[in-house]
Amino acid sequence: MINNTGDVKSVFSIKDLENLSGIKAHTIRIWEKRYNVLEPMRSDTNIRVYNLVNLQKLLNITLLHDFGYKISKIATYPEDDIPRLVREIITVKSTKNHAISAFKMAMMNFDQELFFSTYYQLLSEKSFKEVFYEVFIPLMTEMGFLWQSHTISPAHEHFISYLIKQKLLINTEKLQVLRPIKTDKVFVLSLPMNEMHELGLMYLNYETLLHGYKTIYLGESVPIESLTDLKSHFESIVFVSYLTVQPDKDSINEYVAEMIRQLHGEKIELWYIGRMVEFINIKNFGNSIKTFNSIPELVNEIQ
Template sequence: MNNVKSVFSIKDLENLTGIKAHTIRIWEKRYNVLEPMRTETNIRLYDLANLQKILNITLLHNHGYKISKISKLSEERIPELVNEIISDKSVKNHAISSFKMAMMNFDQTLFVNTYDKLLSEKSFKEVFYTIFIPLIEEIGYLWQTNTISIAHEHFISYLIKQKLLINTEKLQLQEPTNTDKVFVLYLPDNEIHELGLMYLNYEIQLNGYKTIYLGETVPINSLKDVKKYFDNIVYVCYTTVEPNKTAINDYVRQIKREVLTDDSEMWFIGRMIESIDKSLVDDKMKIFTSIDNLVQRL
């Protein structure tokens, strides 16, 4: 059975485009820009073609085109105009829209073509900062609001991971130029949200440091094992949902007691840092509110 989501509510459209549902209704009623289906109880439903169209209309509208003018354009002219006006100013929104459509349609070719076009104009670092990070944040919200399924999230995440691995592998061919410390990157027990950590691994290597990438759901005992092989370790812990807010401070105390007993440090990043008791932070611990914030510290 095909359980892929291909029909969307007006709330889904609001979540995917940033245009309020009330505004979408007005655009429909006044300008006939969309043609929703209707349930027996008169609830609006939209297909993928409607989603593609509203994403294009949103880009045009954000670029200064009035909805009254957009509504007079032919179905063929709207995507043509979108391609004509794409500039450095609007490329971010257009690329994110294209990646969203690739995700919704499970369209690997569209993802690759969009990525390759971006990479012809920007460095991988620029693409990740300006496109992938906002996209990842938005995907998290779309999943939480049931606009997309876990299959959509896994599909797009895997493709982004592929690009990260390719670019990280290029750096691994080079010898580290900064040898005063070694970075050990990991996700704590039951934490599986890996993309942010993978990008930090890329950035830290880009800055000339050796990294030991441990990945998902790493127990504290494994961190202690690494200490047998390296000195001056900086552990980087990316905590998105685990340990949860009721367990995070006990986790920090255990880290301080069992891991940070010598010249090592612990850097925390991720959503759960908001629940860390600031009184636990000392000279062996640092908390970073964003990837950019951490990278600047390197």
């Protein structure tokens, strides 16, 4: 969370707790009043505020509650018993929710150790692909919402994104040293100018390599004219663009039209994914492009 001076806060409103836990503010107030499960502080203007200890306790209570524990029962447990119970009930059924909560706490506390311990626990039970699909993609989706609602600051988002990028790079490098087994096309992955959200594109690079194709990863802020250079090196190319916030909805169709104009070719494909895809007027472009609403949808298209 961020205040007017840009400093990262360590206290949260009840709305922040709702955003981070998924429990409605009204319910949190009832739990607090009836069962005394949280101990809020008071601001100078006598408004309830909550610290990181309250947040962590609420996330643990939420996990127990989702697992079937009644709040009236949870309220009777000694303070130290709640984290222990959470550890004991972490099963295949609850691993995803626990991991997402743990990663949120790692983010809020800038806690690398918690991130790594949670990640390696997941990796002992799941493949990297499963971890990314089941945990990191939902986490990134939540991060987007938390950032938009000002519950977290850019510092929180950058901290957790960098750690996920590290894991993506390590797993991608293991595939890059292998010779491609499919040579009918090359995938070129890039972000448009001023687009900085790279995680989704990095994962698509990993998946494309996993499918046996050669990839050319260009990353963020690539002008269209730079993509034309690839046409002199490869005959059959799939250009993949991940559009999270750029181009904006008023200029995205013009951007797609310009890509078609500059990159058009018999063996050239243009694929688009990301939040801004919904603003592309597909009817204007016919079969010239393909759009995808999710990472799994695009991955299924990689054959």
